[in-house]
Amino acid sequence: MTDEVRPVLQARGITKFFPGAIALADVDLSLRPGEVHALLGENGAGKSTLIKCLTGAYARDGGTLELDGAEVSPGSTEESQRLGIGTVYQEVNLLPNLTVAENLFLGRQPLRWGLVSRRRMAAEAAGVLAGYGLHIDVREPLSHYPVAVQQVIAIARAVEMSGRVLILDEPTASLDRDEVELVFSVIRKLKERGLASVFITHFLDQVFAICDRATVLRNGRVVGTRELAGSAPRDIVHLMLGRQLESEVHERHGGQGGTLLAEIDGLGRRGMIEPVSMQIREGEVIGLAGLLGAGRTETASLLFGAVQADPAPGAAPGCASARSHGRRGDSRRGSG
Ligand SMILES: Nc1ncnc2c1ncn2[C@@H]1O[C@H](COP(=O)(O)OP(=O)(O)OP(=O)(O)O)[C@@H](O)[C@H]1O
Numbered sequence: 001m002t003d004e005v006r007p008v009l010q011a012r013g014i015t016k017f018f019p020g021a022i023a024l025a026d027v028d029l030s031l032r033p034g035e036v037h038a039l040l041g042e043n044g045a046g047k048s049t050l051i052k053c054l055t056g057a058y059a060r061d062g063g064t065l066e067l068d069g070a071e072v073s074p075g076s077t078e079e080s081q082r083l084g085i086g087t088v089y090q091e092v093n094l095l096p097n098l099t100v101a102e103n104l105f106l107g108r109q110p111l112r113w114g115l116v117s118r119r120r121m122a123a124e125a126a127g128v129l130a131g132y133g134l135h136i137d138v139r140e141p142l143s144h145y146p147v148a149v150q151q152v153i154a155i156a157r158a159v160e161m162s163g164r165v166l167i168l169d170e171p172t173a174s175l176d177r178d179e180v181e182l183v184f185s186v187i188r189k190l191k192e193r194g195l196a197s198v199f200i201t202h203f204l205d206q207v208f209a210i211c212d213r214a215t216v217l218r219n220g221r222v223v224g225t226r227e228l229a230g231s232a233p234r235d236i237v238h239l240m241l242g243r244q245l246e247s248e249v250h251e252r253h254g255g256q257g258g259t260l261l262a263e264i265d266g267l268g269r270r271g272m273i274e275p276v277s278m279q280i281r282e283g284e285v286i287g288l289a290g291l292l293g294a295g296r297t298e299t300a301s302l303l304f305g306a307v308q309a310d311p312a313p314g315a316a317p318g319c320a321s322a323r324s325h326g327r328r329g330d331s332r333r334g335s336g
């Protein structure tokens with residue numbers, strides 16, 4: 001209401017019951033033109049349920065929806081797409097055996113594309129994808145391309161069919177860093193065109209890389225909407241969890257005295273994870289805990305050697321900063 005520009009999408013008081021549970025209670029969400037709006041919350045907070053209520057996949061039990069100031073009430077995902085709301089999910093929702101061009105135009109090929117004009121369809125598909133920075137052979141089957149490229153094609157299809165709002169429900173969950181960058185480059189182009197997007201992810205670094213604002217859900221309720229430019233990741237985590245997240249090292253039974261098996265000192269990789277230090281003693285089980293995206297898998301990959309760590313500061317190039325031990329030492333542990 002206080003937004004100076006009219007929101008592209010305005011949801012008010014969205015409520016959804018499941019048998020025995022309130023999945024969403026009085027949820028408001030507002031999207032400005034050209035913004036990427038993160039929808040955050042712990043597992044089960046209600047993010048996907050809200051998306052399904054916005055796209056007509058679920059019938060809502062309360063609340064209203066406005067698109068460009070006009071009340072809408074899509075009864076199906078097809079209807080919401082026609083109205084202007086397109087959705088892309090973690091699993092690419094296209095047909096792998098059809099060509100890229102066929103996937104782009106599936107279900108909306110004008111008649112002139114019947115048997116005669118496959119060449120024309122290919123040319124139009126290539127033109128559309130070029131607008132997203134993707135220069136590929138659109139006559140190849142979709143399955144010939146990496147998942148990230150398929151995801152960009154899914155985004156292009158959703159935007160071409162809807163064009164006002166793009167909803168992205170964990171589209172980057174199975175992508176690696178470079179692939180995420182490809183998807184982000186497309187989201188940035190759409191932002192420039194004024195499209196409003198909702199971006200659901202568990203990766204906070206991605207939220208800060210691409211989003212303008214974030215709305216946080218907890219137990220089906222909105223606990224806050226924040227401009228990300230003025231927020232710190234820990235404030236957002238605090239909102240998500242409802243309590244301050246301390247960096248803690250818990251020691252249940254003394255590692256003191258056990259033989260030191262390995263000492264990890266400043267093991268890290270630029271652009272991937274900050275340096276981690278810890279000591280591992282005989283007979284110990286050390287838990288690595290953190291939210292998704294906190295760096296648990298990356299730490300394990302570095303420890304195992306599956307990913308090459310940066311050389312320790314001051315060390316000779318290629319010098320490993322994790323080493324095995326037989327000597328005794330103190331048992332303080334740190335976590336990254
Ligand atoms: N079809 C359903 N029937 C009953 N309860 C459901 C159904 N779908 C979701 N729920 C419940 O509603 C709540 C919200 O679930 P939702 O899937 O929206 O969470 P989410 O924020 O998307 O979580 P995640 O991060 O794990 O994807 C959860 O308590 C979930 O168990």
Ligand SMILES: [Mg+2]
Pocket residue numbers: 047048049
């Ligand atoms: Mg979900």
